[in-house]
């Protein structure tokens with residue numbers, strides 16, 4: 318996985334740093350990010366567009382993993398940024414990310430969030446619904462301020478891994494329906510507004526997608542509408558944003574295609590459609606989250622208790638679980654793992670890795686072939702970089718683990734471990750205890 322390897326001490330090493338040293342310094346559980354791998358992924362997307370001479374923006378979908386350090390890294394790599402809440406926008410601003418490259422998403426942005434976006438004069442707002450369209454127009458009028466927008470449309474395609482579903486009228490909480498006239502109505506409203514500068518359209522068809530079919534279908538459906546809108550309203554889309562969703566390999570069962578291939582096929586299709594309808598080539602924007610950070614993240618845990626259910630299963634518990642990685646419990650997501658302190662020892666048994674939360678569903682990995690474990694061994698779970706830390710929680714009042722960035726043999730702490738004091742920080746007493 319990534320730049321991880323087994324070093325001369327016989328330990329798992331990530332970004333040139335021995336994982337047992339990381340555990341000594343930072344404790345467990347610990348999120349470790351391989352910075353050079355994130356850079357490599359970012360460059361992979363960007364270079365493909367550049368080589369093919371296509372005007373593009375690659376916006377990092379920060380919901381996958383948003384911290385100040387990560388946003389700084391995205392900035393260094395020349396990415397744009399997709400934020401979906403005031404909190405993600407605040408993080409971007411705190412990281413001093415260039416505001417003109419921030420895109421604001423979300424199906425229920427509040428007045429406060431829209432005002433915040435306007436205060437910072439961010440690059441564009443991806444308008445999701447009629448309520449937002451009117452609210453934004455009103456706020457802009459109050460402030461006499463213009464803003465660039467995209468319209469999020471639902472093309473009637475939903476894709477997940479190998480499955481994509483074609484739905485006439487998509488049943489989704491997001492976006493303007495492309496088929497039933499809502500998108501056209503939104504377009505007219507946006508075009509009639511004095512304050513909204515409509516750059517183009519956006520769609521996002523799903524996540525963890527292994528094939529290009531869904532993206533190409535979406536591009537086709539959108540183009541046939543864009544053609545109609547050009548004829549009817551003389552509207553020309555400067556930007557076509559096809560969202561994120563590029564799949565990654567969590568286990569050997571997953572077979573994603575390389576990022577560059579998604580990009581190449583998307584570009585080809587957009588070129589084809591543009592020329593078929595004799596329209597000018599729009600800028601192509603994409604929004605990868607998982608595919609930029611997913612396989613760069615590894616979580617290190619300490620092995621603790623064991624339970625043997627004879628002839629059924631061996632449970633091995635670690636010192637984290639659904640509080641730092643809710644994906645197995647929520648989506649039955651699968652992961653691979655090894656013992657980081659003795660990866661070369663022979664695989665001896667099949668065990669199931671349990672978390673420490675008080676919930677039967679808190680299982681990180683079922684039926685994992687593993688070396689013989691002793692307590693205090695270190696379990697490294699791979700590919701936890703996307704939607705791990707970002708969906709972490711304090712269930713059972715478990716403090717969230719710290720985040721360490723490793724690169725070229727150096728480790729930098731970029732998020733501190735939460736403490737028990739942090740856990741009760743927002744609590745206020747109900748009963749006032751008067752000391753006598």
Ligand code: LLP
Nearest residue numbers: 378521524525561562563604605606607704
């Ligand atoms: N753009 C939009 C509008 C999105 O809604 C999303 C993800 C992305 C981009 C980035 O998608 P990605 O490239 O990361 O697949 N919590 C789930 C994933 C939810 C994705 C939501 N939207 C998980 O852990 O699998």
